[in-house]
Amino acid sequence: ERDLNYYYNKFKYGEDCFHYLMSKKVKEILLISTFYDAFIFEQDGRLSEQIFGEYRQLNLSTAPMITSVPTGEEALRILKERQFDLVITMLHVGKITSFDLARQIKENYPDLPILLLLNMESDIPSVDQYRDRMTIFDGVFLWKGDTKLFLAMVKSIEDKRNLEYDTKHGLVRVILLVEDSVQYYSMFLPLFYEEIMKQTQILIREELNDINKRLRMRARPKVILAKTYEEAAEIYEHYKEYIIAVISDISYLHNGKLDNEAGIKLISEVKKNIYDVPTILLSSEFKNSDKAAAIQSTFLYKYSNQLLNNLRKFIVDNLGFGDFVFRDVNGNEIDRARSLIEFEEKLKTIPDETIVYHSKRNHFSAWLMARGETFIARSMRLLTVGDFDSISEVRQHLVSTLNQIRKSRNKGKIINFHPKSLYESNEISRLTEGSLGGKGRGLAFLNALLITMEFEKHFTGVNITLPATAIIGTNEFDQFIRENRIFDRLKENQNDREIGEIFLKGRLSNELTEKLSSFLEIIRYPLAV
Incomplete structure (x- = not known):
């Protein structure tokens, strides 16, 4: 009977326990705001509609429910009556300050995450002035009317809570964002999550098995935000083998002081990794582009009107999402594959120089990594063209590897x-x-x-x-x-x-x-x- 239970669970959930990924979900949200703000968030922001796509893919019927209260006092009362997974509070919430409210909530519910939501940029200096008191919050965001911000706030909390288990048991990949500006990360995170969700849903369509489709969304890359050098370095060291990209500002706190080259130092350490991790350095000073080039990192100018488009392009081009575009030695497109099966077939006929071009840039491993084949992608990263006697051997290794992936995915299903x-x-x-x-x-x-x-x-x-x-x-x-x-x-x-x-x-x-x-x-x- 014990053996039968083992084989049943192995078949139903898989050996890697993907069934238990993303187990800590945000289902009940307490929003503390004025009546006007609550109306705007519910009608215009509509959290449940923003994440409806993901819930549909997971075959879940309910989206997070928002309960709104107008004052801090009312929030403390309702917390005694009901259980919530997340608290979002505005800066001004009645007689009690948002800082005191957060402190009281944490005293009674220490594991309940609290996010501070600002609705005016003029509030940011006030927040910066009390930086030492801000540690009571699990995050601070700036609302500018972008409804996707709610999705980013919820997902950022879920990613933090599930990070340790999901990386260890599901080999889930991690994107590390290092940014201390509330304005910028409130703009970047919605973009990252929107693009990751969209690209993951595209990948889901190529799955031939319905169970794999549900697991694919649970195993999507996580986005983890750090605001200081020490915080970023700790996350990087702990999750080094799972990180697939590091996107960093250049100037932020290092050893308690503002360091105008903190990002340069961090990316320099990342570049020492045996895995070739794609990186971006962001700066409001264009002169830093030379420093980024010196350590072979992509540079993006914060004041560019193409900033968000360039970030979106980076995600698609470097993290293995979208079609695999086969290129010649000059980078010109010669063919593309839209699915794993198509990719396997076209690998048999593309020119030798194309295989060399992509192998040297780790494009094959990045594409497989995005499709959840972490074990194989990681081992492929460590292989170079020089490890084989000929390009023909490289080609054969890639084709046989993909064939095994496809077989193992669908075996018995x-x-x-x-x-x-x-x-x-x-x-x-x-x-x-x-x-x-x-x-x-x-x-x-x-x-x-x-x-x-x-x-x-x-x-x-x-x-x-x-x-x-x-x-x-x-x-x-x-x-x-x-x-x-x-x-x-x-x-x-x-x-x-x-x-x-x-x-x-x-x-x-x-x-x-x-x-x-x-x-x-x-x-x-x-x-x-």
Whole structure:
């Protein structure tokens, strides 16, 4: 019984416990603000609508709920009655100051995160003046009417709370942002989360297995904000092997004093890492571009009107999101791959110099990293073209690695049909949606059991597999009956031959017909139906 439970959990949740990633979610938010601000946030900002896309992908039905109260006193009262996952307070909340309110909340609920939300830039000097008192808050943000700020605030808290577990157990990647300006990180974080969510959802579409789709969103990269050199260095050292990008301002606190080269020092340390981590240095002084170039870091000018576009482009180009664009030695596009299967196929034919171009820049590993293949991407980072006897060997290594990734992802699972899957044993494809039926369900279960229990490891020389199998879901039958008006054509006392002729005159759906055509183009052996 113990063994059966082990194999059941292994099949259902996977060996890496992706099921438990992002377990600490923000579901109830207490917003402390004036009636006017609360109305604006709820109607214009609408937190639940901003993260609806992610919740839909995770098959969850409820978005975070916002409860608004107008004063600090009312907040303290409602906290005694209900449990909340996050408190967001404005600077002015009645007779009690926001600082005193936060202190009282922390005394009674020390693990409850509190964010301070400013709605005017003129409040920032006041906040800076009381920097020592600001440590009571888990974060300070500036509202400028961008509704995506709420998403960023919630996600920043969730990422902090889940960081330790998710990196250790799920190998989740981390983007480190080092910025002490409330104005700038309140602008950067919404952009980062919007782009990460959008790109992750694009990746989800290429998944052939529905379980993998849900896990993909949970394993999206996290964004962690640091405001001082010491804080950034500590995060970097602790999560070094998971960090996929460092984006840093140049001037911020170092050893308690403003250091105009803190970012240069931090990125210089990052560049010593054996992994080639993409970096950006941000500055309001253009002269710092030479310092960034000297340590081979991208430089972005804060006052540029293309700042946000350049940050968005950096995420897509350097973190492996989007299509993989194959380039020649001059950087010109020669082809592109939109999915893992397409990528594998095109690797077989692209020129040798293109393989060298991307290998030297770690583009292959970054692309795989974005798709959650952290183990393989990490080992690939450590390999150089010089580790192989020829470019042909590099090509073969890449193709065989991708082939193994695809096999391991879908092994024992029911995947959505793709012609490539017909070449693999132990894969069951779903041609159309709906129930699998008794025989299909039995084959699928047996296949999952054989794969999960890994008989070949326990019994040397024994190899039990199922042939590649495709199943037509029951939705096709329902659609066939409806669109061909079968019931209207049936009469009393018809025999089986007459009923069979009515069915034979019907037409299958275009979707199924196209998939069956692809299926039959490949099949060159006896087919059991």
